[in-house]
Amino acid sequence: MKTLYFFILITISTTFSSLAQDNTLMVECSKYLQSNYVSDGQEYKADLNSGESAEFHTTFYSGNHYRVAGVSNQEDSQLIFSVYDQENHLLFTNKKFRSTPYWDFEFASTLNCTIKAQYISKTQKPGSILLLIGFQQ
């Protein structure tokens, strides 16, 4: 019977730990979108294995100053995010800048873009990534 109670305790604590990790991701990522930036009101989260990527399709309006911020929840991991245009030309990748967790963008024209976020873990652990998009007031 004690084993059963222990098992219940473990499963419940796992659930809470997973929710707590989600919150940690949000807190960590929000740090990069402080008071100057207005969020687009959405969060882009994906659970990935090492080497896998998630895609985020979005429209950036001309004349706006945007910030894209991305984090992952594993300490030994990296989040590579790259922005492509509608013809799949690479417009930016943080690979060139030591996987910086945020970057700003200004667009001469309104563009439809794809943001690819790739999760890489040195120890091959699966993890979660979170991307936020904000624009400057």
Next chain:
Amino acid sequence: MPKTHAKNRIRLVIIFLIIIVAASIFYLRKPSDKTTDEVKLIENLVASSVKAEHESGTIFHFNNILFSLPSPYQISLILHESGISYNKELLNTTNKASDYVTNFSRAINFGVYGVDLGYINIYQQTQDAASYFAVLKILSLDLGIYKVLNQETVNRIETNIDNRDSLMVIVSETYRNVDKFLKNNKREDTGALILAGGWIESVYVLTQEMKNNPHPDLMQRIAEQKRPLENLIKLLVPYAENSENYKFLIENLIDLAYTFDEIIEEYEYIPSIDFPKKKLTIVNSKSKLIITPKLTSVITEKIDKLHKFITQ
């Protein structure tokens, strides 16, 4: 003997609880399964806009493609910056809120009123902000998302009701938290409806203003809604069978997308310039959308019809 029965019952209840907890965790961590037909339908839609995966070594996951919509605040900012004056007549009246009794109408109008509050906020019409915020609070209770719009958030909003910039940040953060809450609770359909309401309302305001102030810049802004509309449809399609309301909404959005398809797109790739010290990239590529006044008026009519459907 009765003691043994009681023990067995307790064991059975505990085992049942473990199964429920384990199943819930498994379900929460696992991406939702879709029927083959549904997946095919969505894959076809996605294939129309998603380029082939070129990077070797990466695994393409359909469930990891997410579609975003620009903040509805941006349209209000565009109107404000174009020198167009505040027009309360365009907003959804707050006294209609009590008529919204289904989850569908409450969720979609939560999006509508959110955009209206954003519009009021951009134009700093604080006298109207309080009633719109009150309606959002009531709808959040009805939708079971009051945990996100908690007392602390309410206090922050009420304290900053006349501070345009702070309020814009707080409301956007609140919307992001609502989005997160709904996704965590497997209520993506409600989240998609809120986004749909927000998109329809903001494009409604934009097209109605276009009727009063026919300006090429505004026409261009309407044309720019082509891709956000495609993304919105992709967000909603998985829920097409939820109810007749969903079906009607999606069918009409698809019909509107056909009209948007008549807009001619011209695109020229120009290399971007990075400014590492500023952590900034200037994207120089040029895109032009050619939209005729006739097409604009068809879009206006179709948006008007959708707006009536969601706010009636």
